[in-house]
Amino acid sequence: MSLVARAKSLANRDALTRVGLALTAAWLLLVLLFWLLGPTGTTEPSGLGRLVRVMGLVLPLALIWVGVSLGRSIEILRAEAADLRQQLGRPLGQDSHGRDAARAPMPAPTARPAAPPHGQAPAPAAAAPSAVAARPRPGDQRQTAMRFEPGQAQAPIDVTTLIRALNFPDGPDDHEAIDALRQALRDPDLSRVLRSAQDVVTLLAGHDVYMDMLPPNPAPAAVWRRFAEGQRGSGVAALGGIHDREALETVAQMMRQDEIFRDTAHHFLRHFDGLLARLVPELDELQIAVLADSRSSRAFMLLGRVAGSFG
Structure with a gap:
C-alpha cells in the first residue's frame, strides 16, 4: 500500500476509534447516572437479576467495538482497493511511490547452443536471419512498459x-x-x-x-x-x-x-x-x-x- 493510502487509512481508522471511545464514555456515563439517580431497592437482587445487569452493561459496549472493528476493516479494504486502482494506472516498473524501480543485474547464463545469452539474440545473423536482434539490457536501466491506445488494424506484424x-x-x-x-x-x-x-x-x-x-x-x-x-x-x-x-x-x-x-x-x-x-x-x-x-x-x-x- 502506498504511503498516501496508508496515511489516509490510518487517519480514518483513528477517527473510528475516537468515535468508539466517545460512545463508550457516553454509555458508561448513562450507566453511572442510572445507578446514582435510579430507585434503590430494599431486596438483594437474585443471581438472574445480577446477570441481567451485567449483560445490560457489557453488551452495548461489545456492540460499539464490534462496529468500530468492522469500520476499521472496511477502511483497510477501501484503501487497498484505491491503491490497487492506482497501481493499475501506473506504468510498469514503478514502485508504490511512483518512482521507477531499479532492475537488478541479471546473472550471466552458461553457454548453450539452443538458447541465446540473456536478453540478446546470437550474433551470427547468417545462421538465423529471422532471429530477433534484441538489444542488451544493462542493469542500470529502468524497466518501463507504457500504455498505448490501439489504432486501426494493419497488416500482420512480423x-x-x-x-x-x-x-x-x-x-x-x-x-x-x-x-x-x-x-x-x-x-x-x-x-x-x-x-x-x-x-x-x-x-x-x-x-x-x-x-x-x-x-x-x-x-x-x-x-x-x-x-x-x-x-x-x-x-x-x-x-x-x-x-x-x-x-x-x-x-x-x-x-x-x-x-x-x-x-x-x-x-x-x-x-x-x-x-x-x-x-x-x-x-x-x-x-x-x-x-x-x-x-x-x-x-x-x-x-x-x-x-x-x-x-
Missing part, C-alpha cells in the same frame, strides 16, 4: 516485432520496443494478449516480483511445440522453469487471497496460451528461445507453474 513487443520496452529510450508495441497493439487479438500481460506484470511488480529478476531455466523448443499442440501434464513440465521460492510463494498467496489478481492471471494465461498455439508452429528454435526469455513469457511460466498448467 515475428521479430511481436517478440520485441512481448518483452515490453526497457525504458522511454527503447524506441525499437516502443514502436514494436505500438504496431502490435493495432492488432485486436495481440492487443488483448499484451494488455493482459501488462496488467499481470504490473500487479506482480506491486508485490516486488519483477520479471527481470526471475531468469528461467530454458525449456527445449520441442517442449514449447508440444504445449502449443495442446499437450499438458508431465510432458511439458519443463515450461515451469522459474524456481524462485519467494516469488512462487508470493504468487500462490496472491492467487488464494486476491480475487482481482486471480481473475487477471487466468485471463492472461488463457490469452497467452492461445497466442502460443498460433505463434510457436511458425518459429524456429532460436526464435522460440528468445520468446521464452521475454517478460511476458516469464510471467506465463511463473503463473502457469503456480496454477498447475504444466502438470
Whole structure:
C-alpha cells in the first residue's frame, strides 16, 4: 500500500476509534447516572437479576467495538482497493511511490547452443536471419512498459516485432520496443494478449516480483511445440522453469487471497496460451528461445507453474 493510502487509512481508522471511545464514555456515563439517580431497592437482587445487569452493561459496549472493528476493516479494504486502482494506472516498473524501480543485474547464463545469452539474440545473423536482434539490457536501466491506445488494424506484424513487443520496452529510450508495441497493439487479438500481460506484470511488480529478476531455466523448443499442440501434464513440465521460492510463494498467496489478481492471471494465461498455439508452429528454435526469455513469457511460466498448467 502506498504511503498516501496508508496515511489516509490510518487517519480514518483513528477517527473510528475516537468515535468508539466517545460512545463508550457516553454509555458508561448513562450507566453511572442510572445507578446514582435510579430507585434503590430494599431486596438483594437474585443471581438472574445480577446477570441481567451485567449483560445490560457489557453488551452495548461489545456492540460499539464490534462496529468500530468492522469500520476499521472496511477502511483497510477501501484503501487497498484505491491503491490497487492506482497501481493499475501506473506504468510498469514503478514502485508504490511512483518512482521507477531499479532492475537488478541479471546473472550471466552458461553457454548453450539452443538458447541465446540473456536478453540478446546470437550474433551470427547468417545462421538465423529471422532471429530477433534484441538489444542488451544493462542493469542500470529502468524497466518501463507504457500504455498505448490501439489504432486501426494493419497488416500482420512480423515475428521479430511481436517478440520485441512481448518483452515490453526497457525504458522511454527503447524506441525499437516502443514502436514494436505500438504496431502490435493495432492488432485486436495481440492487443488483448499484451494488455493482459501488462496488467499481470504490473500487479506482480506491486508485490516486488519483477520479471527481470526471475531468469528461467530454458525449456527445449520441442517442449514449447508440444504445449502449443495442446499437450499438458508431465510432458511439458519443463515450461515451469522459474524456481524462485519467494516469488512462487508470493504468487500462490496472491492467487488464494486476491480475487482481482486471480481473475487477471487466468485471463492472461488463457490469452497467452492461445497466442502460443498460433505463434510457436511458425518459429524456429532460436526464435522460440528468445520468446521464452521475454517478460511476458516469464510471467506465463511463473503463473502457469503456480496454477498447475504444466502438470
